Amino acid sequence: MEKLLELAAAKGCRAEVFSTREKSLSMSKVNGSVDDVSASIQSGVSLRILRDGRLGFAYTKNLIDREELVANALASLDAGVEALYDFPDTGSIVFSEDFDESVEEMSFPDMRERIDHIESLYGEMKQGIMEAAAGCGTIEIRIINTSGADLFQKESSVYSIGTMIYPGTSSGLKNVFAGKLDAEVFEPDVKRTVSNFDNSLPEVEIGDSRMKVLFLPDSMYALTWRLGAASSAKAFYEKVSPLLNKKDKQVFSPLLSVVSNPAKRSMGRRKFDDEGVRTGRVPVFENGVFKNSYNNLDYASKMKTAPLGTGFRSGMWGGDKVALSPSPSFSFANFVTGDKSFEEILEMMDRGVIVCGALGAHSGNILNGDLSIGLNPGLYVENGKVAGRVKDAMMAGNIYEMLSKTIAVENSPHYTGSMYENPSILLDDISVVGS
Amino acid sequence: MLKKLKEMISGADTDYLDIRYEVKKTTTVSIAGPELKNAGSNSTDGFVIRALKYGGFSSVTVTREEDVPEAVKLAVQGASAMAGGGKTVSLADVEPVRDYVEPDLHGDPAEVPMEEKIALLWKYNNIMLEQPGIANTNLSYREVDREKFFVSSEGTAIRERVCTVSIGGEVVACRGDLTQNVRAAVGGANGMAVLMGRDDVFLKKAQIAKDLLDAEPVKGGTYDVVINPSLTGVFIHEAFGHFSEADIIEDNPSLREKMALGEKIGSDVVTIIADTLIPNQVGFYKYDDEGVPVKTTSLMLNGVLKGRLHSRRTASEFGEPVTGHCVAQDHGFEPIVRMGTIYLEKGEKPLEDLMKQMGDGLYLCDGKGGQTSGENFTFGAQYGYQVRNGEIQEMVRDINIMGNLFTTMKNIEAADNTMKLSERGGCGKGQMNIKSGHGGPSILIRSMVVGGV
Numbered sequence: 001m002e003k004l005l006e007l008a009a010a011k012g013c014r015a016e017v018f019s020t021r022e023k024s025l026s027m028s029k030v031n032g033s034v035d036d037v038s039a040s041i042q043s044g045v046s047l048r049i050l051r052d053g054r055l056g057f058a059y060t061k062n063l064i065d066r067e068e069l070v071a072n073a074l075a076s077l078d079a080g081v082e083a084l085y086d087f088p089d090t091g092s093i094v095f096s097e098d099f100d101e102s103v104e105e106m107s108f109p110d111m112r113e114r115i116d117h118i119e120s121l122y123g124e125m126k127q128g129i130m131e132a133a134a135g136c137g138t139i140e141i142r143i144i145n146t147s148g149a150d151l152f153q154k155e156s157s158v159y160s161i162g163t164m165i166y167p168g169t170s171s172g173l174k175n176v177f178a179g180k181l182d183a184e185v186f187e188p189d190v191k192r193t194v195s196n197f198d199n200s201l202p203e204v205e206i207g208d209s210r211m212k213v214l215f216l217p218d219s220m221y222a223l224t225w226r227l228g229a230a231s232s233a234k235a236f237y238e239k240v241s242p243l244l245n246k247k248d249k250q251v252f253s254p255l256l257s258v259v260s261n262p263a264k265r266s267m268g269r270r271k272f273d274d275e276g277v278r279t280g281r282v283p284v285f286e287n288g289v290f291k292n293s294y295n296n297l298d299y300a301s302k303m304k305t306a307p308l309g310t311g312f313r314s315g316m317w318g319g320d321k322v323a324l325s326p327s328p329s330f331s332f333a334n335f336v337t338g339d340k341s342f343e344e345i346l347e348m349m350d351r352g353v354i355v356c357g358a359l360g361a362h363s364g365n366i367l368n369g370d371l372s373i374g375l376n377p378g379l380y381v382e383n384g385k386v387a388g389r390v391k392d393a394m395m396a397g398n399i400y401e402m403l404s405k406t407i408a409v410e411n412s413p414h415y416t417g418s419m420y421e422n423p424s425i426l427l428d429d430i431s432v433v434g435s
Numbered sequence: 436m437l438k439k440l441k442e443m444i445s446g447a448d449t450d451y452l453d454i455r456y457e458v459k460k461t462t463t464v465s466i467a468g469p470e471l472k473n474a475g476s477n478s479t480d481g482f483v484i485r486a487l488k489y490g491g492f493s494s495v496t497v498t499r500e501e502d503v504p505e506a507v508k509l510a511v512q513g514a515s516a517m518a519g520g521g522k523t524v525s526l527a528d529v530e531p532v533r534d535y536v537e538p539d540l541h542g543d544p545a546e547v548p549m550e551e552k553i554a555l556l557w558k559y560n561n562i563m564l565e566q567p568g569i570a571n572t573n574l575s576y577r578e579v580d581r582e583k584f585f586v587s588s589e590g591t592a593i594r595e596r597v598c599t600v601s602i603g604g605e606v607v608a609c610r611g612d613l614t615q616n617v618r619a620a621v622g623g624a625n626g627m628a629v630l631m632g633r634d635d636v637f638l639k640k641a642q643i644a645k646d647l648l649d650a651e652p653v654k655g656g657t658y659d660v661v662i663n664p665s666l667t668g669v670f671i672h673e674a675f676g677h678f679s680e681a682d683i684i685e686d687n688p689s690l691r692e693k694m695a696l697g698e699k700i701g702s703d704v705v706t707i708i709a710d711t712l713i714p715n716q717v718g719f720y721k722y723d724d725e726g727v728p729v730k731t732t733s734l735m736l737n738g739v740l741k742g743r744l745h746s747r748r749t750a751s752e753f754g755e756p757v758t759g760h761c762v763a764q765d766h767g768f769e770p771i772v773r774m775g776t777i778y779l780e781k782g783e784k785p786l787e788d789l790m791k792q793m794g795d796g797l798y799l800c801d802g803k804g805g806q807t808s809g810e811n812f813t814f815g816a817q818y819g820y821q822v823r824n825g826e827i828q829e830m831v832r833d834i835n836i837m838g839n840l841f842t843t844m845k846n847i848e849a850a851d852n853t854m855k856l857s858e859r860g861g862c863g864k865g866q867m868n869i870k871s872g873h874g875g876p877s878i879l880i881r882s883m884v885v886g887g888v
Contacts, residue, residue: 027516030686034520037493037513038769041502044479061479061498061766076475079464079553108493108516129687168689170809208656238468238571242612320767323461325473363804363815363835367607368614370652372835372886374806374813392811394837394886396655433655433886 001144004047007070009146013049013056013077016087016145018274018313019063020044020321023104024137027111029119031129037108044322048087049073055083059322085301087145088277095271096154099138100181103156106136114183118162121190127201128172129165134158134183141274141321149276157267158183159417162190164197166389171357171377173197174218176417178267196379196386204380204388206434212352212407213395213430214345214381217414220335220422222361222373225316226399227258228330229367231284233295237302242368242400243290251290252403256425257336258285260294260310265332265421266413272309275326279309284333288403296328316362337423338409345408345426347384353432354379354386355395372396375432393434405429437594440586443503444484449511451487451526453587454503455724456480457766462544462578464553466560468571474553481766485725486510491517492524492748494769527750527757529727531590536721539714542627544578544600552576555630556602559637563606563619566638568645570614574604579869581765583724591726599624599717599869601859606637608644615647615832617817618803620859624870625715629858643818650830653819655887659796660836661789661879664855666816668873669802671707671779674812674840676873677864679709679734679742680760680772681749690809693841694740696755701738701844704782704878709734709744709760711775717860718776718872722759725770729759734777738844746772764866773868779875782850789851789879791825797885798822799834810840835886846881853877 001017008015021043028036046059047069056077058069114134122130136158143151160183165172173193177183215223235241243251262270262279270279275297283291295303296311312329313321340348359374378390410423436456444452458480465473481498484506493513495506517524544552556576563572580598585591601622608615619640623629662670677683684690693700710731711718722728725747732742743753746761749772763770790798798820805814816834820827856874861867 027513029520033522033686034491034517035522035686037491037517039493039495039506039509039513040767041495041497041499041506042481042767043498057473057475059477059479061481062500072475072477075549076473079471079474079549081471081474108513112516112520165687166809168687168693168810170683170687170690171811234467238607240571240607240609240614242614323477323479357808359808359811359837360804360806360813360815360835362806363813365614365616365833367616370833372815372833374808374811374837374886376808376811376813392837392839392842392884394655394813394835394884396835396886431655431887433657433884 001142004066004069005144005146007066008047008049011070011074013051014086014146016048016143016276018046019142020139022137022139024135025106025108025111026133026135027108027115028131028133029115030131046322047073049077050083050086051077053082053084055081057325061322083298085297087147088149089147090149090151090272090276090278093151093271098155098180098269100156103136103158103181104138111135114160118160118185121185121187122162122164122194125164126198127167131163131165133161143276145276151272151276153271156180160185164193166377173356176415178415199386200379200389202388203391206380206390206393206432208433210429210431212349213427213432214349214352214354214424216354216356216424217416217422219355219358221420222358222371223399224330224333224420225361226366226369226371228333230369231293232328232330233293233299233303234328235367236293237299240367246290248289248291250288251400252288253406254287255338255406255409256285256288256403257283258333259283259336260330260333262309262332267415273311274313274321275311277307277309277311282308282310294328294330296326299328334413334420335422335425337411337413339411340408342410342424345410345424346381348408348426349381349384352381353390354381369399371399371402390434393432395430395432397431402427402430436584437586437592440584444507444586444588447507447511449486449488449514451588453485453585453725455483456584458582459765460580462552464556464576466556466572466574468564474549482506483763483766483769484510485769486514487524487526488514489518490523491515493517496767496769524748525751526747529747529757532726532728533592536595538596538598538624540598540626544598544627545580547627559602562634562637563641566641566645568608568648569606569641570609571607572604574602576602585726587726593722593726595720595722597624597720600627600630602630603859606641606644608648610648613648615644617644622717622859623715624717624719646830647818647832650832652833653797653831653885653887656885657882658885659793659881660883661793661796661798661877663800663877664853664874665801665857666799667779667875667878668857669805669814671777671875672774672862672871672873673805673807673814674838674843675707676774676777677807678840679744680774681743681745681753682772685749685752696740696742699739700841701735702847703737704850705735705738705844705847706780707735707777708780709774709777713776716776716856716872717858718870720775720870723761723770724763725761727757727759727761729775732758744772744774746770762868764868768866771865773864774871776856776872778856778873779850779878781852781854781876783852784849786851786877789849789877790822790827792849793822793879794825796822798827811837812840813837833887837884837886843880847878848881849879851877
């Protein structure tokens with residue numbers, strides 16, 4: 001890595017080297033039969049160079065020829081991409097509190113034991129299909145740059161997932177359990193899922209009407225994507241955000257706050273972002289008021305503001321960190337928890353639907369905040385009880401109007417297997433279109 | 436390289452073993468509005484190893500050559516761990532193949548200088564950006580050139596190069612708080628020629644984005660709709676195509692029953708073909724990523740299910756012929772069952788007759804992403820029009836549709852006499868497939884649920 005910096009410096013460049021090494025195992029079981037077994041050992045290096053206000057970028061998975069990587073970065077630099085920033089001098093950070101070396105020793109028989117256990121917790125299903133999955137992995141990230149930063153992070157993770165699929169469909173209800181060393185399974189969560197599944201087996205035709213809608217943590221990404229598109233420094237710089245001129249203004253319910261804080265979460269904590277900037281708490285929306293856009297080094301320099309530690313190498317669907325350039329990232333932003341238990345929220349629903357999965361959340365005018373998703377599945381609730389699942393139904397609206405109708409926020413966040421850790425939120429008077 | 440791969444997998448204690456090595460060269464140029472954001476060419480490589488032992492099947496991906504022995508060992512361990520787990524895997528028989536395939540390129544992108552690619556992208560970007568009402572653009576040139584080497588313990592040894600180019604992105608129009616965006620894309624798998632002289636595509640999309648600022652959101656409800664070829668392609672891909680991928684329904688007994696070959700699940704006007712061998716199309720390839728020659732497959736004939744897309748594993752499980760549709764995103768992924776080019780056959784009527792047949796409803800145009808889950812699907816339209824009494828009238832926006840496969844396939848009432856295939860793929864079934872082409876004619880569908888906003 002250091003050699004790459006030397007080669008780039010010899011060409012008169014400031015430089016940054018980002019490298020990763022990942023190892024993972026996974027196994028899954030469907031209706032009692034082991035279905036998929038796979039493993040992956042991946043590594044990669046990417047190089048960014050700066051010279052005369054220009055940026056060069058190159059990457060490879062196999063660092064065999066350093067000269068070639070530097071040559072690719074120099075060729076990229078010649079194209080003339082403007083860059084008015086320097087790499088940060090973050091000093092040295094070694095963060096390995098979230099790493100347990102025993103995870104590296106885990107094997108396929110360990111995964112087999114876990115999927116057998118999780119399957120046993122769901123018992124004999126009356127109808128539908130049971131899927132159990134387990135996996136483990138480790139990831140190392142190192143960033144060094146010519147400004148003096150030398151940053152290293154190593155973490156491990158273990159997960160178990162139980163999913164109950166409705167008969168004749170591919171949609172269902174699931175529980176995700178994850179940890180740095182072990183995925184502790186909370187049996188009350190499993191019992192609640194089994195009960196909701198059994199109660200929602202009948203299909204209900206709801207027609208077109210307005211009703212209460214409860215977003216579960218699994219479907220909250222449909223909202224987060226839209227808020228993230230609008231509050232990115234990129235959208236502000238390009239003057240296409242619907243939040244332009246709305247800083248410090250109320251844009252939805254005061255019950256809701258959205259904060260990016262990569263260092264404070266149960267899984268995947270980050271002390272520095274993918275550009276080597278220290279992470280911290282970035283309140284994007286506070287009590288319904290738009291407070292801050294989030295940025296990366298590039299847009300911070302363009303907007304003449306400080307970088308916030310929110311520059312990550314990720315796309316809408318994740319992606320290969322090594323091959324992606326850092327961009328302003330909302331992937332660590334979460335809704336702040338409220339004051340109601342899930343049971344209390346359910347009791348508030350005289351008539352409504354629970355959005356357990358969102359179909360087509362990536363469709364439509366995301367930047368404008370328009371949301372039109374299939375409820376997949378959507379549980380139908382009457383008088384605080386799950387009474388079935390809706391047939392062929394969509395919910396639609398503009399999220400700023402929708403979130404203005406928030407009436408409750410759950411008091412605990414839930415890890416759902418993605419970066420997001422959100423509570424459930426209950427909205428009132430939302431348009432639901434059904435068959 | 437083929438000889439080296441053969442040596443890497445020789446001597447392993449398995450019933451079957453294969454290895455795929457791939458070099459992927461990617462050239463990307465990105466522009467946002469008036470700024471060049473990214474330009475460069477990069478090369479990555481890696482190995483995928485799969486092992487079958489005692490009826491267990493496992494895969495391992497690695498990037499470094501020195502990790503290959505560990506990966507082979509891990510794949511064998513994985514297969515052994517799966518063995519006795521309730522499911523016995525076998526692979527459908529195929530004849531070993533030895534072949535070397537080069538694509539038929541009209542202008543090899545590898546020979547075109549970067550400056551020309553950047554200039555072409557600027558040209559299309561500025562065509563859109565200079566239109567009145569346009570606030571921004573995000574446009575990218577993307578060239579993916581994959582050199583794949585596949586060797587199996589059965590004696591297959593194939594080298595195939597597949598090369599895809601595209602220029603695509605979005606154009607954004609703004610007025611006050613209202614923002615509207617429209618997607619534009621050109622591309623294919625037959626070289627640079629397909630990218631040339633396409634000014635009209637980008638100009639038209641910029642005009643549509645601007646017009647959407649004056650359009651009203653569609654009101655949610657149930658409508659009869661005519662969808663244009665682009666949307667027909669998205670619909671066939673999302674609603675039906677994924678269901679014809681054997682791995683999607685493999686472990687779901689009730690769906691396997693509903694999708695049994697010979698079942699009539701569509702109306703008489705619905706005939707669907709998977710033809711990855713159509714020359715020059717984005718989906719084109721000759722061998723899949725387990726070394727099986729791809730075959731043109733009739734999936735539905737006049738509403739009756741005729742065939743299915745398979746890997747060797749699913750073909751054996753279903754007792755059906757292999758089709759050569761087991762494809763990986765790249766060297767970082769194991770292959771899974773994927774569509775190549777899939778389309779709905781055209782009919783005989785002109786579009787105007789479909790409108791008259793519909794009477795009142797919506798005319799919906801161009802896909803804006805879709806998704807499927809079991810028999811439910813959803814997709815977005817970039818723009819649409821109200822149709823009254825068979826006449827196309829005012830523009831509407833914010834259109835998303837949801838439906839049920841089995842209900843909707845029977846509600847397809849007519850297809851017009853046009854045919855258009857997509858120029859850029861992008862299906863995210865667990866991993867990205869940029870070679871998922873689709874298309875068809877305009878079709879009339881009764882009673883679709885439209886979400887609106």
